[in-house]
Amino acid sequence: MESDVQRMLVCDDDTAFRRRLARSLRDKGFIVYEAANVTEALEAFVEYRPERVLVDLRMPGESGLTLVSEIARRYEMCKVVVLTGFGSISTALDAVRRGAVNYLTKPASVAQILASFTSDPLDSPTEQMPSLAEVEAEYVQRVLDQCGGNVSQSAKILGVHRRSLQRKLRPPLD
Numbered sequence: 001m002e003s004d005v006q007r008m009l010v011c012d013d014d015t016a017f018r019r020r021l022a023r024s025l026r027d028k029g030f031i032v033y034e035a036a037n038v039t040e041a042l043e044a045f046v047e048y049r050p051e052r053v054l055v056d057l058r059m060p061g062e063s064g065l066t067l068v069s070e071i072a073r074r075y076e077m078c079k080v081v082v083l084t085g086f087g088s089i090s091t092a093l094d095a096v097r098r099g100a101v102n103y104l105t106k107p108a109s110v111a112q113i114l115a116s117f118t119s120d121p122l123d124s125p126t127e128q129m130p131s132l133a134e135v136e137a138e139y140v141q142r143v144l145d146q147c148g149g150n151v152s153q154s155a156k157i158l159g160v161h162r163r164s165l166q167r168k169l170r171p172p173l174d
Helices: 015-027 038-048 064-074 089-098 110-116 132-146 151-158 162-169
Strands: 007-011 031-035 052-056 079-084 102-105
Touching: 007 015, 007 038, 015 031, 015 110, 015 132, 031 038, 038 052, 038 064, 052 064, 064 079, 064 089, 079 089, 079 110, 089 102, 102 110, 132 151, 132 162, 151 162
Parallel strands: 007 031, 007 052, 052 079, 079 102
Antiparallel strands: none
């Protein structure tokens, strides 16, 4: 039944990051809509009415805080989490004052992101940092995406041999 499936909007100007995150959330059973900026996010929000919104703080044009304010003003039942690579206490407080239910700094795992929609921002248990392997895999994928999937070009940028990168990209054998 579709009404049991949560709809989520992911707004981030980093296309590779946004797509990977959206794919991971879909794998968890969410219906995910994507937006690259505040204008696209507001249009998607009005059309699809997601229950959850994940928004990047810094994007070209308007700040993600603008989106937080607009969603809180229009639809107070929606939960908004701010995810940023540029965290500070003042922006975290501003985000929560504007209506965000939580504020995370990148890198954050999908489990941390999902937990942030239900946890209190003031209850900040020691968050588990992503493993070195997770950070490395994210970086390799970002470089590969920027090179349009070209393994040879990605290997050159990463400073590894092409075959080593190909082995690293192979899915693990179970």
